[in-house]
Amino acid sequence: MQPTELPTYHTVGIGAGPANLSLAALLPAAGLGPVALFDRQPGPAWHPALLSPGVRMQTSWMKDLVSLVDPQHPLTFMNYLVTTGRLFALLNAQFDTIPRLEYVRYLTWAARRIEGIHYGTDVERITYTDDGFELFAGGRPIARAQHVSIGVGTRASRPAWMDGLPDTALIADDLGWRIDAMKAAEGALDAPVAVVGGGQTGLECVLKLLHAGFTDVRWLGRRQWFQTIDDSPVANEFYRPAHGQFLQQLSRGTRRRLVVEQGPTGDALTPGALRVLYQSNYDRMLDLDRFPAVLYPGRDVVSVTADGDGDGGELVMRCETPGGREEHRARYVVVAVGREASPVPFDDDLAERVEYDDDGDMLIEPDYSLRWKGMNGHRIFVLNRARYSHGVPDANLTLLPVRAATVINAMAGRQVFNVIDDLCPVRWIA
Ligand SMILES: Cc1cc2nc3c(=O)[nH]c(=O)nc-3n(C[C@H](O)[C@H](O)[C@H](O)COP(=O)(O)OP(=O)(O)OC[C@H]3O[C@@H](n4cnc5c(N)ncnc54)[C@H](O)[C@@H]3O)c2cc1C
Structure with missing residues (x-):
């Protein structure tokens, strides 16, 4: 043309x-x-x-x-x-x-x-x-x-430590179409599955795994608790034009500082979804005599390596914790660490x-x-x-x-x- x-x-x-x-x-x-x-x-x-x-x-x-x-x-x-x-x-x-x-x-x-x-x-x-x-x-x-x-x-962020890992490390966006094949693998439902990322997408992955029948789901989040959205009236004041106009009067550095502090008013969990997770977990605990999903706050996953030969092996996660270092092993690692532009x-x-x-x-x-x-x-x-x-x-x-x-x-x-x-x-x- x-x-x-x-x-x-x-x-x-x-x-x-x-x-x-x-x-x-x-x-x-x-x-x-x-x-x-x-x-x-x-x-x-x-x-x-x-x-x-x-x-x-x-x-x-x-x-x-x-x-x-x-x-x-x-x-x-x-x-x-x-x-x-x-x-x-x-x-x-x-x-x-x-x-x-x-x-x-x-x-x-x-x-x-x-x-x-x-x-x-x-x-x-x-x-x-x-x-x-x-x-x-x-x-x-x-x-x-x-x-x-x-x-x-935006698109899903892929942390550098995912490079070179087998496809048993997957991003949250791929869980939906992979989950049926994951659960069909021998012994998969009782094998440990880790979800890395304490945000809403991580929470939804944990729920999806629980509802699919996985019985050993480990949810790792960086913050000291799995934080819910502050939906209070005063937090919602940040979501109005008047606050946007206020920000425009400030220096770029000050705006950035304030916006970072305001993160938990939006980048956090929906309380209702967290309650659904707690209740689903409790229901399954009544069958299993243990919780099928365990929460691990305060874990910053810094590296993951493959131990063994892909599907049959394990992924070894090394985390920084307030007390030092910790290691977790899982058959699958589902990565939900946020989004980037x-x-x-x-x-x-x-x-x-x-x-x-x-x-x-x-x-x-x-x-x-x-x-x-x-x-x-x-x-x-x-x-x-x-x-x-x-x-x-x-x-x-x-x-x-x-x-x-x-x-x-x-x-x-x-x-x-x-x-x-x-x-x-x-x-x-x-
Ligand atoms: C799972 C999820 C749930 C969310 N829920 C909420 C919520 O409840 N409330 C809320 O306020 N916010 C929510 N958000 C955050 C935010 O509202 C959304 O990300 C929203 O979709 C942003 O709209 P957007 O149009 O900027 O981008 P997107 O919705 O990401 O749309 C971008 C579009 O651009 C297209 N595109 C990109 N590059 C190209 C290209 N080169 N050529 C052609 N097309 C291209 C993509 O295909 C896509 O369709 C959520 C985010 C996610 C990920």
Whole structure:
């Protein structure tokens, strides 16, 4: 295709996860021109590898793609419930937070109503020309745009100690499709299985193993206890626009310090899921006369080696503990040590133009635009990449529409959406 024949958009989004879906749902209100999203997934999906039946959201259903800035938008979660006929069933199920699977169904419903989403398209390269940006996929140009919105999300972290280990060491994302084969192996259900990582994904892996019938599950976490989310009203004050505005008045170093301290308000366990684990563990204890899952807090796994010949052998984990060192042996090690930012497919020229702070993070302005050299009116917006400069909500769903509204107002150069958050009982200081 000649460059002149390329489809041309006002904005292209890399990734069609909740961040860019929210932007694409709200952008038409600004009347700026067509938008297109490109995602490598074959269709609408949200962390498909980590979707087990029964897992719940960590945030309220009100935190949908649009409601916080436009409650009359056709893509509200409430409209989804009403038009798909599931409102009363969901209300009467009296969930504290909705099933993750229901959120996926909502996203799928919404994505089908947003024009211009191209699935099965892995964007390999973003190039900057004097006329704007060009995207490449499958080795050829696929689109041009004035502005780009990066919404590539995160991927599972793989600690360096996994390198060279047999496939009996696996990341949590692979547990779902591996578990049937794991339990079918000779003596597997009574063999020790370790889960490394004391966060919500680790907890869900432990539960999955228990429900599959494993009877010796060892859960290792780095902190001194398996910490639940602080969902108190005052902790939730960090998840409002007013706190984001407060942070923007501070130096980058101070913002980072505060955001690190705020981690347990989001990066921790859902109390309900922890209770399910305790109760499942107790139920199985009544059969076995011992707990099938044992918690090992305060263990920092620093190395794992394979002892024996892969499947039949054991993995030997060495941990640092408050008292020194400790060793654990397991047939399988399931690794759930967190997530890291997915790579942004800038070409070399564009990557060199990007400005970074002293911690190596991209410099993102208060309106979520990237600071880069030679922008000439064309802007790159970056979503879910500014946690330490913009606050804890940047990494999750709680303020998606507010962030999208901020981006749209910046693109339009006017207040398309008015985000008002004046009624706040807290006076922060740093
Ligand atoms: C299991 C799990 C549960 C979570 N639950 C909650 C919760 O309950 N509440 C909450 O607030 N937060 C939650 N989070 C955190 C956060 O909300 C999610 O990670 C959220 O999905 C972030 O949205 P996103 O659009 O930025 O990224 P993602 O949802 O990760 O979407 C990124 C998309 O970009 C695509 N992509 C990446 N690179 C390319 C490329 N080069 N070309 C084309 N496509 C590309 C990917 O295929 C993906 O579809 C959860 C996270 C996880 C992992």
